[in-house]
Amino acid sequence: MLCSGLLSTASAQGIFTCTDSRGKKITSDRPIPECMDREQKELNASGTVKRSLGPTLTAQEISAQEVRDKKEAEDRARVSDERRRNRALLTRYQNQAAHDAERASALTQVDAVIQTANKRMAELAEQRKVLDSELEFYKNDPSKAPVYLKRRVTEFQENLVAQQRFIANQQLEKKRVNDRFDEELSRLKPLWAGVVN
Known part of the structure; x- marks a missing residue:
C-alpha cells in the first residue's frame, strides 16, 4: 500500500532522467544532483518529455x-x-518627389530667416556709417567722445556680434536640415524600391 502511494506521488511529479559524466543513465522522481551540470529531462507518466531542465x-x-x-x-x-x-x-514620404518637396520647404523657411537677418545686417551697416560720422570729430582723441556716443558704439558692436552669430547658427541649421534629409533619403531609397519591408 505504501509502495503504490510512493509510485503515484512519483507519477504525479514526473520522472527525471539524465546521463551523468560517466555515461550512466540515471532516473529519479526529483531533479538529479549528479546531473546539475548537464541537461535533464522531466518525463510524463506516459514517458514523453514534459520539459527539459538546463544545467545549473x-x-x-x-x-x-x-x-x-x-x-x-x-x-x-x-x-x-x-x-x-x-x-x-x-x-x-510615398516617393522622392514628396521628400524633395518637404526638403525644399524646410530650406525655404531657413532661407527666409537668413534673409531677414541679412536685412538687419544692412541696417547695422547704416548705423555704423552714422556712428562713424559722429566719431569723425573725435578721431584724434576718441577718449573725448561723449558717454552717450561711446555707449551707442558698444551697443552697436554687441548687436553686430549677436547678428553675425545668429546668421552663422542659421547656416548651421541649413546644413542640419540637408544632413537630415540626406540621411532619410539614403534610408528611403531601398524602401521605395521594395528592398526592405
Missing part, C-alpha cells in the same frame, strides 16, 4: 547569460524601432 549555472555563467539576454533584447528593440521608423518614413 555558476554565478559567472548566470552573469554572462544576463549580458547576452540584455544584448539580444536591445537588438530586438533596435530592429523593432528601425522597422517602426521605416514605416513612419514611408507613410510620410
Whole structure:
C-alpha cells in the first residue's frame, strides 16, 4: 500500500532522467544532483518529455547569460524601432518627389530667416556709417567722445556680434536640415524600391 502511494506521488511529479559524466543513465522522481551540470529531462507518466531542465549555472555563467539576454533584447528593440521608423518614413514620404518637396520647404523657411537677418545686417551697416560720422570729430582723441556716443558704439558692436552669430547658427541649421534629409533619403531609397519591408 505504501509502495503504490510512493509510485503515484512519483507519477504525479514526473520522472527525471539524465546521463551523468560517466555515461550512466540515471532516473529519479526529483531533479538529479549528479546531473546539475548537464541537461535533464522531466518525463510524463506516459514517458514523453514534459520539459527539459538546463544545467545549473555558476554565478559567472548566470552573469554572462544576463549580458547576452540584455544584448539580444536591445537588438530586438533596435530592429523593432528601425522597422517602426521605416514605416513612419514611408507613410510620410510615398516617393522622392514628396521628400524633395518637404526638403525644399524646410530650406525655404531657413532661407527666409537668413534673409531677414541679412536685412538687419544692412541696417547695422547704416548705423555704423552714422556712428562713424559722429566719431569723425573725435578721431584724434576718441577718449573725448561723449558717454552717450561711446555707449551707442558698444551697443552697436554687441548687436553686430549677436547678428553675425545668429546668421552663422542659421547656416548651421541649413546644413542640419540637408544632413537630415540626406540621411532619410539614403534610408528611403531601398524602401521605395521594395528592398526592405
